[in-house]
Amino acid sequence: MLKYKCLNKIKYKEKNICIQPVSQDDIEKIRVWRNSQKNFLRQTKNISSKQQREYYLKQVWPQLSKKSPIQILFSIKNKSQIVGYGGLTNISWQNKRVELSFLLDNKILQKKKLYKVYFTEFLNLIKIIVFKELKFMKIFTETYVNRDYHIGILEENGFKLEGVLKKHVLQNNRFSDSYMHGLLKQ
Numbered sequence: 001m002l003k004y005k006c007l008n009k010i011k012y013k014e015k016n017i018c019i020q021p022v023s024q025d026d027i028e029k030i031r032v033w034r035n036s037q038k039n040f041l042r043q044t045k046n047i048s049s050k051q052q053r054e055y056y057l058k059q060v061w062p063q064l065s066k067k068s069p070i071q072i073l074f075s076i077k078n079k080s081q082i083v084g085y086g087g088l089t090n091i092s093w094q095n096k097r098v099e100l101s102f103l104l105d106n107k108i109l110q111k112k113k114l115y116k117v118y119f120t121e122f123l124n125l126i127k128i129i130v131f132k133e134l135k136f137m138k139i140f141t142e143t144y145v146n147r148d149y150h151i152g153i154l155e156e157n158g159f160k161l162e163g164v165l166k167k168h169v170l171q172n173n174r175f176s177d178s179y180m181h182g183l184l185k186q
Contacts, residue, residue, distance in 0.1 A: 014121035019074035026075045068093045097138040145177045
């Protein structure tokens with residue numbers, strides 16, 4: 001089983017989910033979700049299966065053995081079934097901050113209560129990893145304006161709006177705002 005050298009555990013569990021490093025078995029589903037949810041992501045073009053495999057082989061899995069990886073990505077599972085993925089990106093070990101990423105299975109997007117349960121539990125686990133294990137000071141997010149339900153859940157979980165980047169991303173041939181949220185270690 002895969003494990004990040006910088007973390008204490010292979011798997012972290014909450015009530016309905018567990019998170020663990022992304023495995024070979026999960027990357028195709030993640031690719032499909034990313035391609036269909038580009039309007040939430042910095043990704044602008046579809047990713048092929050080959051590109052996905054190469055990315056994980058060259059960029060993601062080599063980070064497992066590093067003491068200070070540049071990203072830590074998890075599969076989010078419910079009863080051993082992958083329901084999403086997310087993690088820590090743009091890690092600044094020097095500045096003790098990380099950017100949060102989170103994406104769920106397309107089928108869950110319309111099920112707001114389930115989305116909230118999974119996202120809240122994911123945030124609880126990430127807070128333990130970031131603040132207690134890694135001893136970092138801050139988690140931050142950039143969320144496009146079209147993800148208002150997601151923004152509400154962030155704020156319910158203690159994330160504070162730190163700023164709005166006006167007309168920051170081009171989506172569907174028009175510019176949209178990005179919301180920057182942060183959560184500081186208590």
